[in-house]
Amino acid sequence: MSADDFLLEVKHLKKYFPVRKGFLRRVVAQVKAVDDVNLRIKEGETFGLVGESGCGKTTTGRAILKLQEPTSGEILFRSRKLAGGEEPHTVVDISKVSKPQLRVLRMEMAIIFQDPYSSLNPRMTVLEIVGEPMLIHHTPAGSEREDRVRELLQAVGLKPDHMRRYPHEFSGGQRQRIGIARALALDPKLIVADEPVSALDVSIQAQVINLLEDLQEKFQLTYLFIAHDLSIVKHISTRVAVMYLGKIVELAATEELFSNPKHPYTEALMSAVPIPDPDYEAQRIKLEGDVPSPVNPPSGCNFHPRCQYAKEICSSNVPEYREVDQEHFVTCHFADILNLRTIEI
Numbered sequence: 001m002s003a004d005d006f007l008l009e010v011k012h013l014k015k016y017f018p019v020r021k022g023f024l025r026r027v028v029a030q031v032k033a034v035d036d037v038n039l040r041i042k043e044g045e046t047f048g049l050v051g052e053s054g055c056g057k058t059t060t061g062r063a064i065l066k067l068q069e070p071t072s073g074e075i076l077f078r079s080r081k082l083a084g085g086e087e088p089h090t091v092v093d094i095s096k097v098s099k100p101q102l103r104v105l106r107m108e109m110a111i112i113f114q115d116p117y118s119s120l121n122p123r124m125t126v127l128e129i130v131g132e133p134m135l136i137h138h139t140p141a142g143s144e145r146e147d148r149v150r151e152l153l154q155a156v157g158l159k160p161d162h163m164r165r166y167p168h169e170f171s172g173g174q175r176q177r178i179g180i181a182r183a184l185a186l187d188p189k190l191i192v193a194d195e196p197v198s199a200l201d202v203s204i205q206a207q208v209i210n211l212l213e214d215l216q217e218k219f220q221l222t223y224l225f226i227a228h229d230l231s232i233v234k235h236i237s238t239r240v241a242v243m244y245l246g247k248i249v250e251l252a253a254t255e256e257l258f259s260n261p262k263h264p265y266t267e268a269l270m271s272a273v274p275i276p277d278p279d280y281e282a283q284r285i286k287l288e289g290d291v292p293s294p295v296n297p298p299s300g301c302n303f304h305p306r307c308q309y310a311k312e313i314c315s316s317n318v319p320e321y322r323e324v325d326q327e328h329f330v331t332c333h334f335a336d337i338l339n340l341r342t343i344e345i
Contacts, residue, residue: 006078007043007190007222008064012036013073015056015063019295032294033059035246037073038321043189046216046223048237048254050230050269054291056246057226058114061192064224065109066102070095080189081108107137110183114195116175120167126153126178127163133185152181155218156211173204180211184219192224197232209236230273234258239327242266245302246294248321252328259342262330264307267340275343283341301333309338 015034018027034056041047049057062068064075075094081104083090097105110133113119120129130149134140140148150160156177167175176196183191193212197205209232215221227233233240234254241251242265250263261267268285287306292298298305304314311333319331332338 005042006040008041008078008224009074009076010037010039010064011074011076012038013060013063013075014071015059015068016071029295032246032297034063034070035294035297037243037246037248039241039248039251041190041222041224042238043078043222044216044220045238046225046236048233048240049224049226049243050228050233050240051243052228052269052291054294055243056294057228057243058194060243061111061194061224061226064094065111065192066094067111077105077108077190079105079108081105103137107186108188109190109192110186110188112176112179112183112191112193112196115199116172116179117167117199119179120175122167124166125163126158126165126167129167129178130163130181130185133182137186139186148185149181152184153178155184155215156181157207171204172200173208176200176208177211180208180215184215187219188221190222190224192226194226195228196225198227198229205232212236230258230269242269245292245297247302247331248329249303249332250328250330252325256325256328260325260328261340261342262324262328262335262338263303263332264309264338264340265303267342270343271341273343301331309334 013034014036016030016032019029019031020026021028037060049060051057059068063070073095076091077094078089079092080089082092082101094105127146127149130152131145134145134148149163153160153162158174158177197208200208213236216223225237237254239253240257241248242263244265250266261270268287271283271285289306292305300315300317301319304310313333319333321329321331323329324335
C-alpha cells in the first residue's frame, strides 16, 4: 500500500513517564510505557491493537490523540479540516501542531472510553454530554445542536426523549451508547475505541460491536480498536497489531495473523482464548514469570525471559522489526523457522 492510502501513520512513537524520588523530586528512571511504536492505519479500516494489561495499548491511543504528550516520534494525520475540505488533504504531525491547529484536529478525532460509568459526567444530561463538543467548537448552534443530538441518539439506538435524562438512569450498555454518540458529535474520521466493550456483559458486547460496525459503514469511520479479547478483535478488525511491554511484536492482516502467527507471544495469547466447546481440550501456554518492568526492560528481546523458544541471541541482540511475509511484520529472530500453533476462534 502506498503512503497515500493511510489516514494515520505513527513513526517511532515513544511515551516515557519519569520516576521521581527524594526531596528534590529528581528523575531517577523512566517508565517506558510506549517504546518505538510504528504503525499505519488505512482510511476506512478497523485496526486492532491487542496485548495483556499494562503493555501500553491505552497510552498509545492517548498519545496518538495527544491526550498525553508524546516523548518523541511522529504522528502523521491526513487532515481534511486543515486543508479546508479540499483534496489532497493536508498531512500534519500531531505531536508538533500548534494549539489552534490542534483545536481544529480535535474535530476529526475522537475517543470512546473503556468505562461507561466514569466517562460520563453525572451532573450533566445526555443533551449536555453529547452536545458539549458542539458547544466547544461552536458547530452547530442553538436548536440545530439539539436536532443533531437527537439524530445521534437515534443512530446509536437510543430514543430522542433520553436527552433529558442523567447517566445514572441508564444501564451500562446504554451509557456506552451515549459515549459513542458523543464521539460522533463532530463527524470525526478517526475514532480510538479504548476497550469499549470490556466492562459490558457478553450479550451487550455483541450489540455494541455490531453497532460500531454499522456506524463505520454509515459515517465512513476509521477505528483504532484497543482490546485484550482476541475473539472480539478477530471479528471486527481488518488488521491486528500485538503489543508487548511497550513495543509492537507482530502486525498482520487479521486472517493472516490468526492462521499463521509468527511471534511466540501471539501464540501464547491465542492459547488463552476460551473455546465454547465442552469436548475441546485446551493446550494453554503458560508463560513463566511475571511481565518485566517497563522501568528496566530485559536486554535483547523483551520477551525472551518468558519465551519457550529463546536462544542465547535473544538475550543479547534486539530483534529487527521486519516483514516476513507480505504485510506481515514481526520482531523475532526465529520467525522464519518457528512453526507456531493456532486455534479456531
